[in-house]
Amino acid sequence: MTEYFFISVFAIVALVVVGALLALSTILGPRNPTPQKLIPYECGIIPREEAKGRYPVRFATIAMLFIIFDIEVVFMYPWAVALDQLQLFGLIEMVVFIAILGIAYVYIWGRGGLEWD
Amino acid sequence: MWDEILTFLDPVLQPAFIIGTVKAAVIAVALLSVVPIIVWTERRLMGRFQVRLGPNRVGPLGLGQPLADTIKLLFKESIIQSSADKFLYHLAPAVVVFTAIVTFSVIPFGDSVTVFGQEIGFWGANVNSGILFVFAISGMGIYGMVLAGLASNNKYSLMGGLRSSAQMISYELTLGLSALSVIVMTGSLNLIDLVENQKDIPFILTQPLAFLLFFVAGVAETNRAPFDLPEAEQELVAGFHTEYTGMKFAMFMMGEYVNMVTMSSLVTLLFLGGWNSYGLPLWPILAFAGKVFALLCFFIWLRSTFPRLRYDRLMSFGWKVLLPLCLFNLLVTSVFKVMW
Numbered sequence: 001m002t003e004y005f006f007i008s009v010f011a012i013v014a015l016v017v018v019g020a021l022l023a024l025s026t027i028l029g030p031r032n033p034t035p036q037k038l039i040p041y042e043c044g045i046i047p048r049e050e051a052k053g054r055y056p057v058r059f060a061t062i063a064m065l066f067i068i069f070d071i072e073v074v075f076m077y078p079w080a081v082a083l084d085q086l087q088l089f090g091l092i093e094m095v096v097f098i099a100i101l102g103i104a105y106v107y108i109w110g111r112g113g114l115e116w117d
Numbered sequence: 118m119w120d121e122i123l124t125f126l127d128p129v130l131q132p133a134f135i136i137g138t139v140k141a142a143v144i145a146v147a148l149l150s151v152v153p154i155i156v157w158t159e160r161r162l163m164g165r166f167q168v169r170l171g172p173n174r175v176g177p178l179g180l181g182q183p184l185a186d187t188i189k190l191l192f193k194e195s196i197i198q199s200s201a202d203k204f205l206y207h208l209a210p211a212v213v214v215f216t217a218i219v220t221f222s223v224i225p226f227g228d229s230v231t232v233f234g235q236e237i238g239f240w241g242a243n244v245n246s247g248i249l250f251v252f253a254i255s256g257m258g259i260y261g262m263v264l265a266g267l268a269s270n271n272k273y274s275l276m277g278g279l280r281s282s283a284q285m286i287s288y289e290l291t292l293g294l295s296a297l298s299v300i301v302m303t304g305s306l307n308l309i310d311l312v313e314n315q316k317d318i319p320f321i322l323t324q325p326l327a328f329l330l331f332f333v334a335g336v337a338e339t340n341r342a343p344f345d346l347p348e349a350e351q352e353l354v355a356g357f358h359t360e361y362t363g364m365k366f367a368m369f370m371m372g373e374y375v376n377m378v379t380m381s382s383l384v385t386l387l388f389l390g391g392w393n394s395y396g397l398p399l400w401p402i403l404a405f406a407g408k409v410f411a412l413l414c415f416f417i418w419l420r421s422t423f424p425r426l427r428y429d430r431l432m433s434f435g436w437k438v439l440l441p442l443c444l445f446n447l448l449v450t451s452v453f454k455v456m457w
Contacts, residue, residue, distance in 0.1 A: 002134060006242040007222045007250075009141035014218035017149060018211040018368070025364030029194045038199040040271040041359055050200075051272045059279050062432070066286040069440070073293040076447075077249060080300040083454060091455045098444055105441075114436045116429035 061113060072101055132235055141222065141241045148221050152374045153183030159417045166421040186367075193363035198270070201360065205268035209357075210365045213261035213372035220254045221375065223247045224382045225309050226409075227392050227402040239402060240309070247308035248300070251383060252293055255338070258372065259285050262347065262357045265369070269360035277356025280428065281347030284337060287435040288344075291334035294443035298327045298450040299387050312391030319390035326446045328388040330439055335380040337435070340373060341416055343423035346431055381412035 164171020227239030266278015392401035
């Protein structure tokens with residue numbers, strides 16, 4: 001547990017640095033806002049609508065794929081550490097696991113889930 | 118009264134505990150003071166690569182340039198556009214810097230030495246879940262970019278934030294899976310154990326494919342060229358930090374450079390043998406620092422050599438090339454591990 005306390009020392013230093021930088025930039029900088037300065041930057045063109053509108057659904061698909069495969073990776077970490085003890089049984093288990101995910105992967109690829117256009 | 122307080126504080130007042138706390142604070146501050154040096158190195162090297170001088174006016178060899186820039190950035194007006202979400206807007210750079218610093222806490226950079234009967238190890242914290250911790254906390258850095266994109270209420274920022282989050286989660290898989298084959302070899306998540314396992318031969322020789330995959334994914338994770346799509350100037354102005362000015366902009370840059378140091382350290386620890394110098398008469402710390410510095414220069418070299426990838430190419434490269442290669446490498450490694 002002591003080691004985790006040392007991590008929190010890092011966190012405290014980080015909080016102090018972050019707080020100091022944010023505070024200093026607010027205190028030291030000049031402040032003379034004009035209406036033109038405060039509109040969103042769009043290369044000089046005056047924005048006509050809110051930025052938070054629709055966005056491509058591809059990003060949501062990628063997020064879902066990430067969750068599927070990242071859980072796979074999370075399962076693999078304890079397996080990789082324990083492979084010495086699990087030996088052949090662990091290896092076959094993981095081959096089966098990767099094979100099942102491989103089928104899903106091929107399916108996603110075939111259905112165009114990985115295309116970006 | 119005093120006795121009670123002293124008994125209560127007893128575990129805290131142990132020398133090892135105090136040394137550890139001071140050490141952690143020193144490492145965190147040292148990490149931040151390395152950032153200006155890397156910025157200077159990058160600008161000087163980029164200058165040379167492009168047949169120009171780079172900054173050389175402020176101080177000897179231009180070493181004062183980063184300091185001058187910091188002062189300038191501190192005194193810049195911080196413009197927050199009126200429709201932005203003020204709280205999230207300020208939170209975003211804070212998250213980026215915070216996660217970048219905390220990630221470095223578990224990175225060891227040398228063996229332990231004994232000074233005045235106290236064993237002092239050159240690491241912030243020696244946790245058994247070392248590499249898992251690095252991935253967990255550095256993954257949180259994505260929140261900073263997404264929040265910056267959302268809070269700015271700017272179309273470029275939003276697209277930049279979405280792109281960077283999609284890119285980083287895609288390449289995080291490659292990062293995790295390629296590190297996994299090294300973990301299969303050693304059977305430990307502890308970064309110090311990983312280095313101990315490379316006493317005779319670094320993993321770059323036994324796991325060349327994993328090294329390549331990890332390094333490519335690492336470049337993509339730190340948003341460095343040729344994977345700096347989130348801030349592609351031609352399309353997105355500056356991506357998720359378009360609306361950030363002054364020191365808040367610099368905080369994103371700070372986070373990026375600290376992440377570069379962490380990523381170079383990870384590559385060194387996992388594949389280049391950490392502080393083992395393989396016969397060269399070098400202090401362990403110097404060996405480690407030399408490897409990290411060489412990798413950082415390599416990052417900069419990559420930036421000035423390769424053009425930026427197109428976004429669809431980037432995503433399909435990650436999902437269709439790197440991911441299957443990682444799984445293949447992992448399978449081969451584990452079969453070797455079990456059969457031999």
